[in-house]
Amino acid sequence: MPIIRVEMLEGRSIEKKRELVATLTRETARIAGCAEASVYVVIEDVKKENWASGGQLLSDKYPD
Numbered sequence: 802m803p804i805i806r807v808e809m810l811e812g813r814s815i816e817k818k819r820e821l822v823a824t825l826t827r828e829t830a831r832i833a834g835c836a837e838a839s840v841y842v843v844i845e846d847v848k849k850e851n852w853a854s855g856g857q858l859l860s861d862k863y864p865d
Contacts, residue, residue, distance in 0.1 A: 803829050804841045810859070812844035818844055 805825050813821075822842045830837040849860040 802839045802841065803833055803835065804843065805829060806843045806845065808845045808847055811848055823848075824863065 807825075822844070825842050826837050826840045829835075829840045833840075849863065850858055851861070852859045854862065
């Protein structure tokens, strides 16, 4: 049972998440030789204030 964890900045639409989940599921099942029903995908939306790059919070680096 493959489990795929995706962490990404919040803000993607539900349609984009559906597309991502469908593609990851299909391709993982194909490569791993398992049923799509056995592939789990967990998406965690992260706020920019909780993600840093190069020692700087992304909320400071890329303010809205």
